[in-house]
Amino acid sequence: MDHLDHVLRQWQAERPDLDTSPMGVIGRLSRASAAVDARLAATFTAHGIDAATFDVLATLVRQGPPYRMSPAELAADAMITSSAVAQRLNRLERGGWIRRQPRPGDGRGKLVEITSAGRAVVDQVLPDHLATEESILEPLSAGERHQLAQLLAHLTPST
Amino acid sequence: MDHLDHVLRQWQAERPDLDTSPMGVIGRLSRASAAVDARLAATFTAHGIDAATFDVLATLVRQGPPYRMSPAELAADAMITSSAVAQRLNRLERGGWIRRQPRPGDGRGKLVEITSAGRAVVDQVLPDHLATEESILEPLSAGERHQLAQLLAHLTPST
DNA sequence: CCAATATAGCTAAGTGCTTAGCGTTAAACT
DNA sequence: AGTTTAACGCTAAGCACTTAGCTATATTGG
Numbered sequence: 001m002d003h004l005d006h007v008l009r010q011w012q013a014e015r016p017d018l019d020t021s022p023m024g025v026i027g028r029l030s031r032a033s034a035a036v037d038a039r040l041a042a043t044f045t046a047h048g049i050d051a052a053t054f055d056v057l058a059t060l061v062r063q064g065p066p067y068r069m070s071p072a073e074l075a076a077d078a079m080i081t082s083s084a085v086a087q088r089l090n091r092l093e094r095g096g097w098i099r100r101q102p103r104p105g106d107g108r109g110k111l112v113e114i115t116s117a118g119r120a121v122v123d124q125v126l127p128d129h130l131a132t133e134e135s136i137l138e139p140l141s142a143g144e145r146h147q148l149a150q151l152l153a154h155l156t157p158s159t
Numbered sequence: 160m161d162h163l164d165h166v167l168r169q170w171q172a173e174r175p176d177l178d179t180s181p182m183g184v185i186g187r188l189s190r191a192s193a194a195v196d197a198r199l200a201a202t203f204t205a206h207g208i209d210a211a212t213f214d215v216l217a218t219l220v221r222q223g224p225p226y227r228m229s230p231a232e233l234a235a236d237a238m239i240t241s242s243a244v245a246q247r248l249n250r251l252e253r254g255g256w257i258r259r260q261p262r263p264g265d266g267r268g269k270l271v272e273i274t275s276a277g278r279a280v281v282d283q284v285l286p287d288h289l290a291t292e293e294s295i296l297e298p299l300s301a302g303e304r305h306q307l308a309q310l311l312a313h314l315t316p317s318t
Numbered sequence: 319c320c321a322a323t324a325t326a327g328c329t330a331a332g333t334g335c336t337t338a339g340c341g342t343t344a345a346a347c348t
Numbered sequence: 349a350g351t352t353t354a355a356c357g358c359t360a361a362g363c364a365c366t367t368a369g370c371t372a373t374a375t376t377g378g
Contacts, residue, residue, distance in 0.1 A: 002312055010221040018285065022292035025304050026195060028311040033192035034238055035315045036185060052364075062169040071327060079193055084365055086328055091364095108326040108373045126177065133181035139313040145184050151307040152187040153161055154298040156194045211334075230357060243335055245358055250334095259357095267343045267356040 004028050029155075036136055043132040047125045052078075054125055056088055057097060060114040061122045068111045070103065097121060163187050188314075195295055202291045206284045213284060215247055216256060219273040220281045227270045229262065256280060 004027045011020040037051070044050050059077050060067050069077075075085040089112060092098040097118035103109030114122075137145055163186045170179040196210070203209050218236050219226050228236075234244045248271060251257040256277035262268030273281075296304055 002315070004308075004312075007221065010223065014221050014223045015285070018289060019293075020289065021304075022289060022296050025296055025299075025308045025311075026199075026292050028308050028315065029188075029192055029195060031238070032311040032314040033188055036188060040185075050364095062166065062173050064169065064173045072325090079190070080364095081366065082327065083329085083367080087364070090328095103326090106326085106374075110327065126174070130177060130179065130181060133185050134178075136314060137181055137184055140184075140310065144310055144313075145180075147306065148310040149163075149184045149187050151299065151303055151310070152184075152191040153163075154303075155191040155295060156161070156187065209334095231355090240336065241357065242337080242359085246334070249358095262356090265344075265356085269357065 002028075003031065039136055040129070040132060043128050044125070047121075047128065049121065049125065052088055053092065053097075054122070054129065056085075056092060057114060057118050057122050058126065060098070060112065061119065067114045067119075068101075070109055070111060072109075074112060092118070161187075162190065198295055199288070199291060202287050203284070206280075206287065208280065208284065211247055212251065212256075213281070213288065215244075215251060216273060216277050216281050217285065219257070219271065220278065226273045226278075227260075229268055229270060231268075233271065251277070 004024050007027060008020060008024050011018070011023065041051055044054055055078055056074060059074060060069060063069060071082060071085045071089065074089075075082045078085070089098060089100065093100060095117075097115055099113045099115055101111045101113055103111050140148065163183050166186060167179060167183050170177070170182065200210055203213055214237055215233060218233060219228060222228060230241060230244045230248065233248075234241045237244070248257060248259065252259060254276075256274055258272045258274060260270045260272055262270050299307065
């Protein structure tokens with residue numbers, strides 16, 4: 001009897017003419033995501049950064065050498081606007097974690113490169129971050145995790 | 160081969176020393192939630208409102224008569240701060256969708272009551288909203304929906 | 319070739335949240 | 349009873365995003 005059970009019961013009493021069952025799934029998805037975000041944020045705060053910072057730095061690291069991406073690629077990867085990327089990069093550049101370089105052969109473009117300080121942040125935070133994710137998933141068996149990932153993939157068209 | 164498969168492959172190449180598999184589940188959860196939110200938002204926009212507005216009005220309606228809640232209850236239900244609730248209520252009150260009344264017997268408290276105009280908004284939007292949710296879940300069978308809800312509930316401690 | 323259009327990245331302004339802190343009323347403690 | 353502490357709802361300020369629109373460079377099409 002979680003929160004969504006209560007919500008569905010209320011709807012059933014107030015609007016018995018409607019099939020409100022989809023709310024049970026979508027509502028739990030929304031609340032699970034918010035709960036997970038909150039737990040991840042705590043780890044980032046403990047390391048003096050936030051999720052947006054880690055997101056950009058980790059995305060650059062996982063590209064492998066030479067650890068460079070265009071702002072547009074970063075935007076697509078993080079599912080945010082190019083404007084939001086520009087503002088994130090301003091902060092990260094002020095902090096000395098990334099550098100902007102001109103893109104060879106295209107005077108419009110830039111390449112974002114992580115600095116050694118930025119690499120160090122990822123090296124320090126990543127193990128803790130993974131441990132937090134692992135502890136979030138602790139209630140699920142390996143099979144259940146796989147099953148959950150599969151089901152979620154069906155809700156995410158073409159990303 | 161979705162986006163998360165690609166991400167995991169990158170991590171495997173760059174940091175084979177770490178078990179990055181939890182990212183596959185948590186990442187898909189995050190992206191699925193974002194994708195769902197975007198689809199829901201489109202329906203709300205089509206009706207000239209946003210998710211926050213619908214959230215408050217629908218929460219009041221599903222309480223049943225007399226459709227009243229305290230701001231604190233609204234905050235707990237929506238998982239936002241009481242400050243955010245106060246600002247949402249300011250907008251909704253300006254729009255004529257809710258009323259604030261003093262709480263009998265407690266000079267500190269208030270009771271938020273939905274107006275007939277607010278009820279009308281929910282009556283108009285709710286069927287479309289449910290249709291959108293249904294279409295989001297369309298790739299999943301009834302059994303899979305139930306399974307997904309169960310798995311998500313395990314990730315959401317005590318809400 | 320060169321004008322028209324598209325692309326890349328950015329700033330400015332607007333929005334809705336959070337944190338911090340206020341005034342008011344209720345409850346708890348001596 | 350009177351003082352302290354807690355609870356309630358709110359505003360002010362700060363923050364990270366969005367949308368709108370800018371400049372500069374590339375590409376397309378007559």
